[in-house]
Amino acid sequence: MKKNIIIVILFVLNTFLGSCITFKSDPLVFPDNQVEFIHLCKGMDDSGELLEPVDIQSEFSSKDEHINCFIKLKDVSIKIHLRWKWYSPDNKMVRDTGDVIINQEEKYLGVVTAYDMLQLDTEDKNEGQWTVVVFMNDKFIESKTFIIKKGSRFNI
Amino acid sequence: MSKQKRIPLILIFFIILPLSLTASEKVLMKLEGSYLAYSYDNRQIYGENVKFNFFSYDVSCRYIKIDVTSRTFYAYGDIVLKKEDEIISGDEFLFDPLKNIGKLISYKEGVEVKKIGDESSEIPLSKNNILDELSLSKIQKSFLYFTGKLFQINKDFEVYGFNVTLYLEGLESLGFKKFRLSGGINQRNNGFSLNKIWYTKTQGLISRASYFYEKENKINSLTQLNYEEHSVLKDYPGLPRQADVMSSTTVNFNKSLNLGLTGNYNSSNLWNTRVWLNKKWGNKVNTQVDVLYNKPINLKGETWLGFQSIINANKLGNISFAGKYEIQNQVLSSFSYRNTFLKRINFLLSSSYSKVKIGQSGDYSKILSGGVNLSYSSRIFNLSTDYYLNYDLFGDQLLSQPQLRLGLNPFQFYGGLLSASIYNIFIYNDLQRGEIHDNNYSNNTVFNLSTKPIFLQKSFSVNFNIALEQFVEKEDRNFTSGGFIINVKKGILKGVSLEGFYNIQSRRKTKSWLIEGTTSQDLSTVLKVNPSKRLNGWLSFSFDPKKSQWRQSFADLSIELFRSWEFHSLLNYDFILKKINNVDLYIIRRAGQFQLRFIWRSLSKQFVVELVPR
Numbered sequence: 001m002k003k004n005i006i007i008v009i010l011f012v013l014n015t016f017l018g019s020c021i022t023f024k025s026d027p028l029v030f031p032d033n034q035v036e037f038i039h040l041c042k043g044m045d046d047s048g049e050l051l052e053p054v055d056i057q058s059e060f061s062s063k064d065e066h067i068n069c070f071i072k073l074k075d076v077s078i079k080i081h082l083r084w085k086w087y088s089p090d091n092k093m094v095r096d097t098g099d100v101i102i103n104q105e106e107k108y109l110g111v112v113t114a115y116d117m118l119q120l121d122t123e124d125k126n127e128g129q130w131t132v133v134v135f136m137n138d139k140f141i142e143s144k145t146f147i148i149k150k151g152s153r154f155n156i
Numbered sequence: 157m158s159k160q161k162r163i164p165l166i167l168i169f170f171i172i173l174p175l176s177l178t179a180s181e182k183v184l185m186k187l188e189g190s191y192l193a194y195s196y197d198n199r200q201i202y203g204e205n206v207k208f209n210f211f212s213y214d215v216s217c218r219y220i221k222i223d224v225t226s227r228t229f230y231a232y233g234d235i236v237l238k239k240e241d242e243i244i245s246g247d248e249f250l251f252d253p254l255k256n257i258g259k260l261i262s263y264k265e266g267v268e269v270k271k272i273g274d275e276s277s278e279i280p281l282s283k284n285n286i287l288d289e290l291s292l293s294k295i296q297k298s299f300l301y302f303t304g305k306l307f308q309i310n311k312d313f314e315v316y317g318f319n320v321t322l323y324l325e326g327l328e329s330l331g332f333k334k335f336r337l338s339g340g341i342n343q344r345n346n347g348f349s350l351n352k353i354w355y356t357k358t359q360g361l362i363s364r365a366s367y368f369y370e371k372e373n374k375i376n377s378l379t380q381l382n383y384e385e386h387s388v389l390k391d392y393p394g395l396p397r398q399a400d401v402m403s404s405t406t407v408n409f410n411k412s413l414n415l416g417l418t419g420n421y422n423s424s425n426l427w428n429t430r431v432w433l434n435k436k437w438g439n440k441v442n443t444q445v446d447v448l449y450n451k452p453i454n455l456k457g458e459t460w461l462g463f464q465s466i467i468n469a470n471k472l473g474n475i476s477f478a479g480k481y482e483i484q485n486q487v488l489s490s491f492s493y494r495n496t497f498l499k500r501i502n503f504l505l506s507s508s509y510s511k512v513k514i515g516q517s518g519d520y521s522k523i524l525s526g527g528v529n530l531s532y533s534s535r536i537f538n539l540s541t542d543y544y545l546n547y548d549l550f551g552d553q554l555l556s557q558p559q560l561r562l563g564l565n566p567f568q569f570y571g572g573l574l575s576a577s578i579y580n581i582f583i584y585n586d587l588q589r590g591e592i593h594d595n596n597y598s599n600n601t602v603f604n605l606s607t608k609p610i611f612l613q614k615s616f617s618v619n620f621n622i623a624l625e626q627f628v629e630k631e632d633r634n635f636t637s638g639g640f641i642i643n644v645k646k647g648i649l650k651g652v653s654l655e656g657f658y659n660i661q662s663r664r665k666t667k668s669w670l671i672e673g674t675t676s677q678d679l680s681t682v683l684k685v686n687p688s689k690r691l692n693g694w695l696s697f698s699f700d701p702k703k704s705q706w707r708q709s710f711a712d713l714s715i716e717l718f719r720s721w722e723f724h725s726l727l728n729y730d731f732i733l734k735k736i737n738n739v740d741l742y743i744i745r746r747a748g749q750f751q752l753r754f755i756w757r758s759l760s761k762q763f764v765v766e767l768v769p770r
Contacts, residue, residue, distance in 0.1 A: 019316050029191055029204075029205070030191070031204050031292055032204060033219065033292050034206060035291075036293065038289070039203075087263070087266070091266045091267035092265070093263075093265050131267060133247070137236065139218065139233060139447075140232060140233050140234070140247035140248070141233065141265070142232070143482060144284075144288075149435050
């Protein structure tokens with residue numbers, strides 16, 4: 001029994017010395033990323049208190065009337081500026097929302113949802129890979145790419 | 157040396173060794189950030205306000221995401237690359253630090269892409285779904301994750317953290333000055349590594365160590381040592397210690413010529429070694445020669461010289477032959493030829509000869525066997541003929557066995573509602589043993605008819621299956637069997653359904669005018685409940701209509717709890733014994749690359765904790 005206790009003590013000591021266990025580590029700056037998620041979707045569910053994305057996908061067809069880029073943020077306590085930029089398959093910007101101000105009253109909001117919509121039209125031919133980029137307070141926060149299948153048309 | 161003196165020496169050896177023998181570290185990149193997190197479950201890194209070096213650039217970014225398994229590196233937000241007087245900025249940076257290539261993307265009036273690193277080459281880097289799913293909240297929901305300000309990724313994709321804090325199910329736990337965060341991604345460092353030292357009450361001290369050496373495309377060598385010290389245990393019934401050494405080395409002289417050496421040793425005096433040389437002659441011929449020495453326990457060692465060759469002659473077919481000779485005059489040889497004619501006719505010819513010592517008697521068993529198979533398959537039917545010959549030269553016994561198989565492929569009628577198939581096999585055996593000559597034959601025919609589910613109402617369907625079999629043989633041990641299964645399914649509510657099965661099987665032995673046999677019936681019902689993703693369960697009862705007796709009941713329930721924790725239970729009740737046979741209760745935590753399970757089994761009265769890799 002004594003032997004076993006000695007073995008256990010030696011192994012614990014070895015773990016402390018070899019792996020250098022410490023009970024006090026440097027404090028970290030709390031992570032500041034407030035983005036919960038960004039999704040591309042066909043529809044929006046407004047039945048609850050907050051909007052929810054419906055039919056999340058990355059491929060769209062000419063039958064769809066529009067594409068939504070939905071963002072969910074958490075722990076918002078200051079005024080923020082959101083901005084969406086949409087780029088066509090030839091890498092040209094085709095829509096810029098400019099700054100959209102959220103939480104102007106600077107209250108604490110546990111969750112914030114917002115979206116921008118790209119309208120489809122039958123006039124223009126725009127099949128290929130598109131990109132939408134979201135900025136917050138003039139800072140890039142995320143990009144999303146999506147495919148428009150052959151036959152899809154847009155009106156920006 | 158006495159046992160008491162030996163134990164401390166063994167312990168000191170195992171304690172000092174891991175401290176002194178640290179594998180050489182080749183650093184791929186170091187990440188410094190205000191917040192870095194590594195998920196052990198998913199082998200992923202997330203970081204904020206991060207700085208690192210890439211291709212002689214000092215890079216800074218607001219966020220970084222790394223998926224270690226797929227080697228995906230993605231920095232984004234306020235990207236700045238600095239090198240002497242050069243400063244480049246962008247919004248996204250996809251890069252491969254191993255190949256030193258990167259793609260910097262800026263979103264302005266248009267999308268601007270700039271290659272970083274080797275500009276002449278194409279950069280096959282793009283964002284993927286893994287990056288979309290990788291987020292801070294995903295990492296913080298991991299069962300095990302670490303946070304810190306300094307991480308190091310080595311060239312073998314091991315991840316180390318300095319002054320890191322371990323979070324266990326979201327709760328802050330121990331801190332480590334330096335810790336290997338990853339479990340290694342199936343890659344090894346060159347050199348010695350001590351993989352495991354452990355102590356258990358049943359096995360004593362256990363050590364696993366290995367030595368690995370690799371020179372890319374030239375030499376690959378791995379030697380593993382497993383050692384168990386049992387003398388530290390009280391009243392251990394087996395050997396005081398046991399050691400196993402396994403070694404395998406391959407030398408590639410060029411793409412078509414390899415030399416290999418393997419060796420295995422066990423401290424119970426069991427060992428073997430093998431040297432082989434493999435040569436490819438173009439794409440069609442592969443030849444291997446080898447020498448094997450095998451030393452079993454308490455028996456004389458055997459030395460085998462071997463040769464084998466495979467020839468792929470395309471339209472002329474595939475030929476393989478192998479021969480082994482043992483210096484005590486033992487022989488093993490085989491030959492086969494395989495080809496396909498007119499796309500549908502397959503031909504296989506095979507033969508083997510063995511001359512092997514029988515124990516220590518000095519006698520040899522000599523067996524010659526061979527076979528021919530010719531088969532034809534079409535859209536409607538398939539036909540196969542076999543001829544098998546086994547000649548035991550030592551026992552003077554010859555068995556020849558021709559077979560004929562004919563099957564009608566399943567065909568459908570009534571628009572696919574019904575499906576039928578029929579299959580027949582005829583076997584003839586001819587056995588000669590010295591003066592004795594014996595033969596027999598048998599024929600078996602199987603017919604099957606089944607339906608697709610027939611919907612009588614929107615949520616009410618029925619389907620059935622009928623099978624008939626007739627077996628006939630020379631000895632008159634004939635039998636006829638049949639079976640019928642009907643399955644009825646009814647949806648009751650959303651996510652709730654009831655299923656019923658009735659099964660009758662009959663097997664009748666027919667000899668002359670005598671008919672005897674058995675019939676069995678089974679009736680069972682299953683109630684399935686699946687109202688949401690979080691709840692899933694079923695309850696079944698089985699009933700024997702012949703004896704008008706309830707038999708057994710099973711119940712299964714799964715409930716998703718929180719943070720990937722799941723409760724699962726399985727219960728079995730026996731109506732005949734009137735008791736609960738078994739209850740299994742599980743609490744499972746799904747955590748990316750592993751699962752943690754707490755299990756209670758009533759049958760064995762055991763509580764088990766399992767950590768299962770996935």
